[in-house]
Amino acid sequence: MARGERGVTPQSEDFSSWYNETVTRAQLVERGPAKGTMVIRPYGYRIWELLQAELDRRIKDTGHENAYFPLFIPESYLKREAEHVEGFAPELAVVTHAGGKELEEPLIVRPTSETIVGEMMAKWISSYRDLPLLLNQWANVVRWELRPRLFLRTTEFLWQEGHTAHADAADALRETLQMLEVYTEIARDIAAIPVVPGEKTPGERFAGAVQTFSIEGMMRDGKALQAGTSHYLGTNFAKAFGIQYLNRAGTQELCHTTSWGMATRMIGAAVMAHGDDKGLVLPPRIAPYQVVIVPIARGEAAEEVDTAARELAGRLKAAGIRVHVDDRPQVSPGFKFNDWELRGAPLRLEIGPRDLAAGTALLARRLDAQGEGGKVAIALDTAPQTLAAALEEFQAFLLRRATDFRESRTAAVEAWPEFAQQVTVGWASALHCGRPECEDEIKAETAATPRCIPNAAPVESGICVRCGAPSAYGKRVLFARAY
Amino acid sequence: MARGERGVTPQSEDFSSWYNETVTRAQLVERGPAKGTMVIRPYGYRIWELLQAELDRRIKDTGHENAYFPLFIPESYLKREAEHVEGFAPELAVVTHAGGKELEEPLIVRPTSETIVGEMMAKWISSYRDLPLLLNQWANVVRWELRPRLFLRTTEFLWQEGHTAHADAADALRETLQMLEVYTEIARDIAAIPVVPGEKTPGERFAGAVQTFSIEGMMRDGKALQAGTSHYLGTNFAKAFGIQYLNRAGTQELCHTTSWGMATRMIGAAVMAHGDDKGLVLPPRIAPYQVVIVPIARGEAAEEVDTAARELAGRLKAAGIRVHVDDRPQVSPGFKFNDWELRGAPLRLEIGPRDLAAGTALLARRLDAQGEGGKVAIALDTAPQTLAAALEEFQAFLLRRATDFRESRTAAVEAWPEFAQQVTVGWASALHCGRPECEDEIKAETAATPRCIPNAAPVESGICVRCGAPSAYGKRVLFARAY
Numbered sequence: 001m002a003r004g005e006r007g008v009t010p011q012s013e014d015f016s017s018w019y020n021e022t023v024t025r026a027q028l029v030e031r032g033p034a035k036g037t038m039v040i041r042p043y044g045y046r047i048w049e050l051l052q053a054e055l056d057r058r059i060k061d062t063g064h065e066n067a068y069f070p071l072f073i074p075e076s077y078l079k080r081e082a083e084h085v086e087g088f089a090p091e092l093a094v095v096t097h098a099g100g101k102e103l104e105e106p107l108i109v110r111p112t113s114e115t116i117v118g119e120m121m122a123k124w125i126s127s128y129r130d131l132p133l134l135l136n137q138w139a140n141v142v143r144w145e146l147r148p149r150l151f152l153r154t155t156e157f158l159w160q161e162g163h164t165a166h167a168d169a170a171d172a173l174r175e176t177l178q179m180l181e182v183y184t185e186i187a188r189d190i191a192a193i194p195v196v197p198g199e200k201t202p203g204e205r206f207a208g209a210v211q212t213f214s215i216e217g218m219m220r221d222g223k224a225l226q227a228g229t230s231h232y233l234g235t236n237f238a239k240a241f242g243i244q245y246l247n248r249a250g251t252q253e254l255c256h257t258t259s260w261g262m263a264t265r266m267i268g269a270a271v272m273a274h275g276d277d278k279g280l281v282l283p284p285r286i287a288p289y290q291v292v293i294v295p296i297a298r299g300e301a302a303e304e305v306d307t308a309a310r311e312l313a314g315r316l317k318a319a320g321i322r323v324h325v326d327d328r329p330q331v332s333p334g335f336k337f338n339d340w341e342l343r344g345a346p347l348r349l350e351i352g353p354r355d356l357a358a359g360t361a362l363l364a365r366r367l368d369a370q371g372e373g374g375k376v377a378i379a380l381d382t383a384p385q386t387l388a389a390a391l392e393e394f395q396a397f398l399l400r401r402a403t404d405f406r407e408s409r410t411a412a413v414e415a416w417p418e419f420a421q422q423v424t425v426g427w428a429s430a431l432h433c434g435r436p437e438c439e440d441e442i443k444a445e446t447a448a449t450p451r452c453i454p455n456a457a458p459v460e461s462g463i464c465v466r467c468g469a470p471s472a473y474g475k476r477v478l479f480a481r482a483y
Numbered sequence: 484m485a486r487g488e489r490g491v492t493p494q495s496e497d498f499s500s501w502y503n504e505t506v507t508r509a510q511l512v513e514r515g516p517a518k519g520t521m522v523i524r525p526y527g528y529r530i531w532e533l534l535q536a537e538l539d540r541r542i543k544d545t546g547h548e549n550a551y552f553p554l555f556i557p558e559s560y561l562k563r564e565a566e567h568v569e570g571f572a573p574e575l576a577v578v579t580h581a582g583g584k585e586l587e588e589p590l591i592v593r594p595t596s597e598t599i600v601g602e603m604m605a606k607w608i609s610s611y612r613d614l615p616l617l618l619n620q621w622a623n624v625v626r627w628e629l630r631p632r633l634f635l636r637t638t639e640f641l642w643q644e645g646h647t648a649h650a651d652a653a654d655a656l657r658e659t660l661q662m663l664e665v666y667t668e669i670a671r672d673i674a675a676i677p678v679v680p681g682e683k684t685p686g687e688r689f690a691g692a693v694q695t696f697s698i699e700g701m702m703r704d705g706k707a708l709q710a711g712t713s714h715y716l717g718t719n720f721a722k723a724f725g726i727q728y729l730n731r732a733g734t735q736e737l738c739h740t741t742s743w744g745m746a747t748r749m750i751g752a753a754v755m756a757h758g759d760d761k762g763l764v765l766p767p768r769i770a771p772y773q774v775v776i777v778p779i780a781r782g783e784a785a786e787e788v789d790t791a792a793r794e795l796a797g798r799l800k801a802a803g804i805r806v807h808v809d810d811r812p813q814v815s816p817g818f819k820f821n822d823w824e825l826r827g828a829p830l831r832l833e834i835g836p837r838d839l840a841a842g843t844a845l846l847a848r849r850l851d852a853q854g855e856g857g858k859v860a861i862a863l864d865t866a867p868q869t870l871a872a873a874l875e876e877f878q879a880f881l882l883r884r885a886t887d888f889r890e891s892r893t894a895a896v897e898a899w900p901e902f903a904q905q906v907t908v909g910w911a912s913a914l915h916c917g918r919p920e921c922e923d924e925i926k927a928e929t930a931a932t933p934r935c936i937p938n939a940a941p942v943e944s945g946i947c948v949r950c951g952a953p954s955a956y957g958k959r960v961l962f963a964r965a966y
Contacts, residue, residue: 032553032599033560034590039603042548042618049549065525066532070515071623071639072576077516093555093581095592099627100573107517109578109592116515120522129813135525140554140623144582156554330612
């Protein structure tokens with residue numbers, strides 16, 4: 001589609017404009033009145049619900065229980081863990097007045113809940129029998145953003161935050177990695193994003209963590225997006241909040257805690273990992289409408305065709321397919337085709353009087369292996385099976401395409417000029433000395449940052465791609481420009 | 484159980500202490516660090532999730548879509564609807580500082596979202612084709628409470644708030660009543676509370692509403708609790724926010740809007756509608772564990788019995804029953820029995836070596852028609868069917884019991900002394916003049932307020948029970964002391 005009245009800026013021209021126009025015109029989200037906030041519209045919220053359902057099930061299957069902790073945290077709590085407050089202080093929103101009076105102690109609107117959860121865990125845990133304590137909450141959090149971007153960095157966002165306490169480091173680290181694996185699965189199997197799980201370098205750690213792990217996805221512009229994080233917090237929060245237990249030998253010990261979160265940011269990740277110049281391309285497993293039926297008929301035939309479309313929709317729904325009939329009388333079929341391309345519906349079915357007479361409908365994929373992909377006639381009789389298979393195939397195709405793209409845009413680099421070039425188009429896998437100052441120089445010069453030290457990377461050492469000092473970590477580090 | 488170390492204050496002695504002790508000892512909830520906030524613990528949150536799933540399904544089945552609006556509302560928005568701001572001003576929490584700076588305009592932490600939703604609806608609606616617009620959000624809201632009570636009145640609570648816009652008054656009112664009916668169904672069919680749906684008198688209306696409807700439930704102390712509200716807002720918010728549409732004739736018209744909400748307060752309602760001196764009594768449809776299995780065996784037999792308990796739990800789970808095996812080695816069976824009575828598990832199954840040899844288990848109901856109810860042996864073979872039926876029966880029994888209780892504690896009263904007496908034990912159905920000053924006098928003297936004008940009440944008129952003036956509303960009003 002040429003860039004027209006309803007078209008969006010092409011990705012190649014300005015990826016950032018493409019993104020903003022796409023998410024708003026596709027009616028996923030728009031700006032809220034207070035700076036940096038977002039209104040998640042039904043089409044966007046449905047994607048979140050579908051992600052939530054998958055993630056919540058896995059969180060429960062791994063033994064966690066949901067709970068809910070207060071939005072407001074006394075200011076003094078945040079100050080108990082020194083690194084934590086230092087990291088979050090610039091981003092806090094503060095309630096100073098309530099019920100018509102000035103508060104004695106200001107309340108922080110939670111930016112994350114380690115402190116208040118820590119306070120409660122200290123009350124609930126007394127013996128080794130209470131461990132591990134495996135909690136999760138679905139909540140909104142607030143972090144004041146200077147450069148907000150819809151879904152990616154908003155003043156308020158929705159997420160889940162897991163918080164767990166364990167008897168020892170080994171168990172807590174096992175948990176941290178288990179949840180990283182759950183996030184990897186959600187990204188890969190549900191959002192069709194072949195993320196790379198790995199550990200953050202010390203400079204990129206969560207404020208208060210001993211180790212931070214993340215999953216990193218590649219967007220269509222070659223940049224990286226952190227789509228979930230999992231932290232091993234050691235005994236830092238246990239010390240600050242007194243989370244202790246009596247072990248089997250009758251001695252008091254500090255717990256080892258973890259936290260991990262995945263947010264509405266994932267919606268932005270899916271948009272940027274699959275979208276194209278026509279707009280969104282939604283993986284079927286998170287598409288609000290997996291199949292959109294467009295009845296095409298005028299005059300006398302219209303009623304018969306509309307009825308057939310609704311009847312077909314009923315059969316697809318019964319087969320577990322999320323289907324929508326676009327029967328808007330005021331817009332043309334062409335308008336609808338563009339609209340559902342913009343909104344990323346995986347499959348579109350057209351039905352007209354002649355199709356109906358032949359017992360068929362025309363199936364169009366949002367995109368396919370050959371690029372544009374023509375329309376194919378499918379039998380109405382067996383449409384539920386045909387479409388269920390087509391959806392599976394489309395989901396697999398998107399993951400394959402994203403994997404191929406990531407591989408084509410990732411390169412192992414050994415020398416600095418090569419590195420600087422590679423991060424303009426994609427990801428650079430390089431040996432690094434591990435010094436924060438060296439990371440800073442790399443960032444200043446190329447805008448690239450260490451995304452993670454991939455868990456799966458083979459053991460390797462040598463010299464730093466930037467400064468020539470001996471490499472750290474015993475592995476390559478993935479560097480990229482990032483959202 | 485006598486009042487002992489783990490017992491709670493009897494209801495008859497002090498209902499309020501009974502409630503606070505029960506919800507905290509049963510591990511539903513506890514106080515959060517900031518004044519009036521609550522921490523919903525996993526056992527309490529699971530009840531909320533079960534209510535949520537039922538309510539969310541009905542909200543979607545009636546054509547609504549979920550969305551998410553920002554937590555922070557510019558102060559100026561609230562001021563646009565005069566009655567609305569007047570009603571909520573004393574309860575607001577205000578963010579004055581964020582990102583390390585004082586904000587130019589303070590942000591209100593939403594007490595409810597009519598204003599911000601109204602602002603967005605005005606952007607989204609242009610033609611009659613956009614109507615009705617049927618939205619809902621699941622969210623936290625904040626209302627500063629002077630006398631907080633866990634679940635019933637907390638500074639922050641969780642709820643859903645529906646917001647809809649319609650072409651005319653008739654459609655908006657139909658919606659308002661439809662959602663009241665949905666709430667009635669949730670209360671009755673899920674929480675086993677036979678609520679009375681009706682309209683609020685003008686003095687009890689939501690700030691900014693033309694008509695407010697509520698469902699009122701009777702608690703075990705005879706008081707009333709408002710468990711959900713549905714408001715017809717007329718064109719009040721449409722005027723304040725410019726929610727207009729072009730009708731078929733090409734003329735601009737104001738929309739008629741509605742809003743409706745049900746909150747975590749429902750958990751408190753279920754506790755107070757069914758609980759007794761032993762603690763919680765949970766209706767099976769909202770019980771986190773519907774069946775608790777207690778294996779009873781020592782020494783060599785323990786392993787065999789534990790295995791059998793787990794195997795049985797697997798079969799119950801496969802049959803869709805929420806089951807828990809209490810295999811804590813450190814506490815006695817007697818302790819467990821008391822504990823699960825306190826925590827309100829509907830059914831308890833005991834299995835020992837002799838039961839196992841006989842292929843049976845002992846079933847105890849949390850309470851039954853005869854009061855204490857003995858234990859009965861059930862066959863392990865057919866346990867899933869037997870227990871599924873027992874759960875249905877228990878659910879129906881609780882609703883019947885609550886209905887009988889409500890009826891026995893509700894009386895039509897004609898004279899003032901009778902009225903004053905009746906509201907000390909339950910609800911009084913009386914004719915009233917409708918004057919706010921008369922309502923105030925009644926409240927000052929008896930602590931009773933008009934709960935609602937029941938939708939189902941027959942047409943009736945006469946003189947006011949209090950002042951003798953001609954009655955209003957053409958129906959009796961339900962008066963009660965309330966939470």
